[in-house]
Amino acid sequence: MxxxxxxxxxxxxxxxxxxxxxxxxxxxxxxxxxxxxxxxxxxxxxxxxxxxxxxxxxxxxxxxxxxxxxxxxxxxxxxxxxxxxxxxxxxxxxxxxxxxxxxxxxxxxxxxxxxxxxxxxxxxxxxxxxxxxxxPYTYRMKPINLLLYASDLAKLGVELPFVKKFAALFAAAIAVYHYDELLDQGDFKEDFNKIAQNYKSDKVSFNFKKLNIEYSLLNHLEIDIRTIRPSIVVMFTKQNRDWFERHFLSSKTKEFGFDTHTPILVFRK
CATH class of the missing domain: 3.40.50.620 (HUPs)
Structure with a gap:
């Protein structure tokens, strides 16, 4: 329990x-x-x-x-x-x-x-x-059935089992999202697809998105959260302010950033 x-x-x-x-x-x-x-x-x-x-x-x-x-x-x-x-x-x-x-x-x-x-x-x-x-203070109750896991893929093999263990509590599906500015260059997309093949399942899907460096990860996430409407967003953090500011603050984030109804589960890296 x-x-x-x-x-x-x-x-x-x-x-x-x-x-x-x-x-x-x-x-x-x-x-x-x-x-x-x-x-x-x-x-x-x-x-x-x-x-x-x-x-x-x-x-x-x-x-x-x-x-x-x-x-x-x-x-x-x-x-x-x-x-x-x-x-x-x-x-x-x-x-x-x-x-x-x-x-x-x-x-x-x-x-x-x-x-x-x-x-x-x-x-x-x-x-x-x-x-x-x-x-978020705007949260409204709804069944927990889909997790959006925002991943840098660096330690996917270590992190994903924690996400799957949490998702299993609710028999929830997991949508893994990775944002990368180099997605359309060289063999990066092919390499990402190989990673997806190794880890995807009936309950785990992968989505690779182009990262616009003028905007924070926060802004990119907001778009996809509104599209797929997950029950919870999952992240792994390095516990320092530099990580926090680098990922969630930028010159274009400002006050509209991430005003969603979606809870966020934060694991320690």
Whole structure:
């Protein structure tokens, strides 16, 4: 049974991540832990004990109210609140303590990656050893049945098994997308097709696209996401800001970039 740690700050925006987690758990055996961090430190005394108890009650009430709107049954779930100065450090520590398979967190507004810069979500992407599922605030519940895996092909043999293992939880198909500026030069396309022959199956397909270097990977992805409408986009990241900026920021990305309804699953390279 997979374990999904779901973060919330009780805001309306955070409801999207909770709805995704509920959909996740409705399709595969899963244990959910709903987790909230209060940055106000409380000393250990009897008055603060009751305050902490009230926080946990508030969390449970908030989550159950969202379950009610989805008409999904509450499965195996826990509710935890903690007080900590650093939200992302608290999330990572508790995910490791609980042996979470994934951390689910929402974005803070429109333009998913524009809104990630400097947020808790971006800090988790660049520091968490646990895979992160980033859910746009515009997410609407739908069955998980297709993954778009954006790959540089460098470590396809290592990465693809992780994607296939995740997809198997939902019997989902995988569409591998690779973007390359050299696609139409020399034998590159033939070489890519050989790679596809080695790894494709009934559940795994390959798509090779020309990369326009004036635009970020983000912009290219947005077009294909709107075309095939995947349930989740999957990426593997090097955990540093240089990687993040190189792949998702460019002179032409700007504010319209990647304002989609599609969650993103980020694995660590």
């Amino acid at each position: 997979k374990k999904l740690l779901v973060t919330t700050d009780f805001s309306n925006i955070s409801r999207a991540g909770i709805r995704f987690a509920i959909q996740f758990a409705s399709q595969t055996p899963c244990e959910l832990l709903f987790y909230s961090v209060n940055t106000k430190q409380l000393e250990d005394n009897i008055d603060n004990y009751y305050k902490k108890t009230t926080q946990t009650y508030k969390l449970k009430k908030f989550i159950l109210s969202i379950y009610k709107t989805t008409k999904k049954e509450v499965g195996k779930a826990e509710f935890v609140t903690e007080n900590h100065n650093h939200v992302e450090k608290a999330i990572i520590a508790y995910a490791q303590k609980w042996n979470a398979d994934y951390i689910c967190i929402n974005t803070s507004g429109p333009g998913i990656f524009n809104q990630l810069i400097g947020t808790t979500a971006s800090k988790l992407i660049t520091t968490s050893p646990t895979p992160i599922i980033v859910v």
